[in-house]
Amino acid sequence: MSLMIDHISQVDGQLDRLQLSKQASALSSPELHSASDDAQDHFLSDPISGQGLDLHRILKLQAAIKILSTATSSRALLSSETILATLEQAQALHISATNNQERDGYTTQEQELHWLLVSKAATQTYGLILNVLLEQTLPLSSDIGYWNGILGSYRYTGLYTIQTSPLRLWRWANDVYSDAWQRLQSIRSAGDSNDEEEKQGSISDRWRQFYGLVKDSVRDRSLADMQSRFLSPLTMSRMEAHSKKKHLKKLREMSASGLGILMDEGMIFDVNDEGSVSSKSRSNSQNEWRSVVSKSVSLMETVLGSITVLELGASEFEETVFMGVDDNSGSTQHATEDQSSAQATRLGARLQHILRVNVPSHLAATKQLVRKYGKPSRLVRYWLPALALVLSSGTLLRVFVNRKAEIVRWIRDLGDTTIDFWNNWVVEPTKKVIGTIRHDKDSEIAIMSKESLQGDRASLERMVVDFAVDNPDASGGAPLTDAEIANIRAKVREGDLTPVLRAYEKDLRRPFMGTIKGDLIRALLIQVQKTKVDVEVAVGGIDNLLKSQELVFGFVGLTPGILVCIGVSRWLSGVFAGRRGRFQGGNQGSLIRTLRNVDRVLIGSVPTDNGMLSYKDHGMLLCEVHVLRERARRILPGEIFDEFLEEVSDLVDLRTGVERQIQVAERIRWAYSKWLR
Template structure:
C-alpha cells in the first residue's frame, strides 16, 4: 500500500465526516418527507447511494484505488442533472443582517457527494500514474550513467547497438540512392555505382565523427539520455509536489473546505464552498497533466498558474464562493469536466510519457541480449546432437541418480527413524544387545550343578547332607569354588596320578566353566550400559542422514529462493541508500525554501519518490507493529508544511529509532 492510497482514504474519510456532520433535521444532507414518499425520487436516491458506496474506500477490504474505467462508468451511470438556486432573504433577515440558510435537495447533495468521491479517486489515479511512471526512471538513469562513466559498459553498449547503427546506415544509403533515381530495373551497374557514390558521400559527411572513438560516442549518448531522463523525473516530481501541496490532500488536512464544521458557518455560502474545492482540484489536475505533456520553457509552477488563472473552475476563493452560491457550478458540468480529464488528459499523458521514456530509456531486452541469444541459437544444433547421441547415458545417469537419492532416504533417514521410534516404544526387536538374554542364566545354573555334583562325588569324610549342599549352592552363586579348588590343589601335586585316578580333569573343566561365566557377567554389564544408551545410539545413527538432508534442503532453498538472508541484507542496503537520498534532498532544499521554511514543490516531489520507495522496501523486513510506527514518521516527513527543520529532525529520528532494521 502506497502513500497515494493513504491520501485517498484520508480525503474519503473527510467527505464522509462532512456528510455526517450535516445530517441534521432541516439540513440539505437530510432527506425530506417529499423525497422519501416520491417513488421516482426514492429510486434515484437509492441509485446514487449505491454508486457512492462503490467509490468509497470502505467498500472493499482491499486498500486499492478504484480503476479509471470504473470511475467513468459510475459517472456515466449517475447521469447528474440537478441544479439549484438559493432562496432569497426575507425582510426581517435582511433588516437585521441575519445570514440566510441555503437549502438544496437531498438528491442534489448526493450528486455532489458522488462527484466528490469520484474526484478523490481520480486524484489518486493521477498521483499514482505520475508516481509509478517516475520510479522506474531511476534504474534507467543508473544504466546510462554506467555507460557514460565506464569504458567496459560503453563498449558493451556499442556492440549491442551495432545492428541498429548498421540498419540506420543502410536505410540512409537506400534513401540516398532512391533520391538519385537509382533502381535495379535500370541496370545493376548503374545501381551499384549510385550505391558506391552514396557510401563515399556518407563517409565524407561522417569524417568529423571519426575523430571521436566509438566508445566516446556511446558515452556521449549515455550522458544525453541520462540528462533527458533526469529532466522528465524532475518534471514528474514537481507535478507530484504541486498536486499534493495544492490539491485535495492539502484541503483535506489543512483547509476548511473539506473539514467537519463544529458550528454553523457565519456566511451562507460557506455551507457549500467545498463544492468549489472539488471543481478547483479537477482544474488543477487538468493543468498539471497538460504541462507534463506539452513541457514548459520556464518554471513548472508558473506554467500551471498561467493555465489555471484562465480556467473558470479555478477562480479565486471569493469568486468561487459566489459562483457556488449563484448556481454556476452544476454537477453535470463538473462531472463532464472530470470525465474528459480521465478520458483524454490522463490517457494522453500516459501515452506521451511512454513515448518519452521509450526514446530515452534503456534499450529493449532484444537489443541487450541479441548476442548471447544468437550464440545460443547457433550452438543449439550442436547441443541437440550431443543430447541425442548420448541419450541412453543421460537416461541411465538420471535413473541412477534417482535410485541413489531413494536409497539414501530409505537407508539413512527412514530406517534409523524407525529404530529410534522403536526404542522409544521399547520394541524388543529394536533393542541393542551383544549376547542372548538367557545365556548367562543357563551357564550359571550349569556351573552350580557341576560344583554340587563334584562335591557330592568327592566328599571329605562323610556323605553330604542337604544343608551342606544348599550352602555350596549359595557359595557358587557368589562365585566361591572352594570345594573344587581344594580338590584341584590336592591333585595338582601329583598331576599324572590325579589325572588318572583323581578328579583333576573335572576340577579343571569346572574352572573353565567358571571362567566362561565370569566373561558372560562382564559382557552382561556392557550389555546393560548399551541398553541404557540405546536412544543415544539411535540418534547417532540418524544424525548423518538428517544433516545431509538439511544441508541439501538449505542449499536448494538458497539457489531457488535467493536466500532470505541475502534478500534481507540487500533490502537493508537499499534502505540505507534511500535514507541517504532523503538526507541529500533536504540538505539541497535549504537554498529553495520559502518564507515559511517550506521546500519547493520539486524537492517535495523528489522527497515523496524516496519516501514511497522506503516504505515499500521496509514493509518486507519490518515487524507489523514497528512498520505502523514507521508510517507515522514517514507521514510526518512527507508533510511539507511542517518545515524543513522539522523534516530533518524526523530523518534523524528514523535513523536512530529503526537502526536495528536499517
C-alpha cells in the same frame, strides 16, 4: 497498504467528515422542524427546499457513493473502468431528473449527493493519477543506474557499442536509402520530357542508375560525417548514454514535481487532525469544499498535460501548472442551485475526459519516452549470445545426439542418487527419531539382545549348582539341601563362585593330577562362562547408556542429510536469486540503501522560504518512502512495523520542515538498527 492508499483513505475520510458536519448543521436548523412530512408514492418532501424527493434516484446515488468510498469498498483504489461507469450512471440520473416534466431537476439533497458522488470520483481519480506517477517514477532510477554503469566502465561501454551496432548500421542504411530514393525521384521529375526514352530502358539500367545514386549518397554522407570520424565509437556511445541519462533524469524530476504538486496542493480540505471541521470552515460557505474539488480536477488535467514536456525544467513546469489551473472557487461557492448542479455535471464530464483521454495519453507518452531514452530492449542487449547460440546449435545438437545414451544415464544416475540420498539419509533417520520419541521397540539401539545375558546367566547358575552337587566336599562335605542350593544360586547371581573356586584352588596344587582325576578343567570352563557373563554385563551397561542417549544419536544420524539439503537449497536459492543474494539479506541491504536515498534527498534539497521541501524534492521523497515501506514490510514484525509507519508518517509530513524530517530519518536509522544489520 501503500503510501498512496493511506493518503486517499485520509482524503476520503475528510470528505465524509465534511458531509457529516453539514448534515449536523442542517438537522439543527429551524427550517428542518417546519418542513412537511407528507409523502406520495415514491416521492418525499425535501425539508430544506420543499421539493419532492425521488427515493429511487436517491438510493441509486447513495449506492454509487458507496462504491466510490474507500471505507465501504473492498479496494481502496478503484480501476478507471469502475470510476467511469459510476460517473456515467450519475450523468444518466441527472439527465433523467432534468428531462422530468413534473420536477425541475435535482432537489437540494439530491444536489448534495451528486456533488458528493463527483467528489468521491475525483478522489479516486486523484489516487489513480498519484499511483500512476509513482509507478512511472520508480523504474526510472533503474534505467538511470543502467546508464551510470555504461558510463562508469569502458568494458560496459564497449559491450553497449557492440550491442547497438546493428541499430546504428540499420539507421545509416535507412538514411542512405532514403537519400538515394529522393535523388531518384527528383531525377525522374526533372526528366519528364524524356519519359518515352526512360520507359524504353531496361530494368538493369534502372538498377544501375539507382546503385550509382546509392554510391553518391554514401560518399556524400561520408564527407558530411567526416567530423564524427575523429571520435571513436566508444566516445560516441558514451555521449549517447550521457544524453539519454540526462533526459531520464529530467523526466524523473518532472514526474516527481507533478507528484509533489498533487500531494501538496490537491484535495486539501480544512479539516483538523482530530477529525473535526475547523471553526474557519464553519464560518465560511458550506460549499468551499466544492471549490477545492474543482481546483484539484483542474490541477490533475494540467499536470498530466505538461509532465512529459521535457523541454521545460522543473521550475518552469511548476509555473506552467499553476498558471493553467483555473480558479473556480468563487463561482462554485456563490453559485445557485441550478448552476451548482450544472457545475457538478461538468466536473463529472471533465473527470471522464481525464480517465478516457488524459491518463491514457500520459501513459503512452511516458512509455514512448522511456522506450526512447531508457535502457535498450532485451533483443538489443542479448542478440549477440542468442546469435552465438543459434550458430552453435548444430554442434550442440550433434553432441547431444552422439552422447544421448550417456546423457540419459547421467540424468538417471543423478535422479537415483538423489532419491536414495533422500530416503537413506533423510527419511529413514527421521523415522528412527520419531520412533525413538514414541519408544518404538524396533527403533531401540542395542549391542546385544536381552535374552542373551539371561540365558548365559541361567547356564552359569546351573553349572555352579551341578558342580556343587557333584562335589559336596567343596561345600562342606555333606550333601546339599534345597536351602543350600537356593543360597548358592543367589550368590551366583551376585557373582560369588566360592564352591567352584575352592575346587579350582585344590586341584591347582597338583595341576596334572587335578586335570586327570580332579575337576580342574571343569572349574576352569565354569570360570570362562563367568567371564562371558561379566563381559555381557559390561556390554549391557554400555547398551543402557546408548539407550539413554538414543535420541541424540538419532539426531546425529539425521544431521548430515539435513545439512546437505540446507546447503543445496541455499545454493539453488542463490543461483535463482542472482545478484539479490539471500532474500532476507537482500531486503536488509536494499532497506539501508533506501534510507541512504532518503537522507540524500533531505540533505541535498533546497528548502523554500518557509523551510519546507520543494515540490520536486517532496515527490522524490515520496518515491523513496514508498519503496522504504514496501521493503520494511517484509522485514519488520507486525507491531514493530506499525510503529515504523508512524515514523514514516512523520517523515513525509511536509509541514514539519526539512530539519525535523532529517531528525526523523536519523531516528529511524538508530531505532531500527537491529533489523538493518
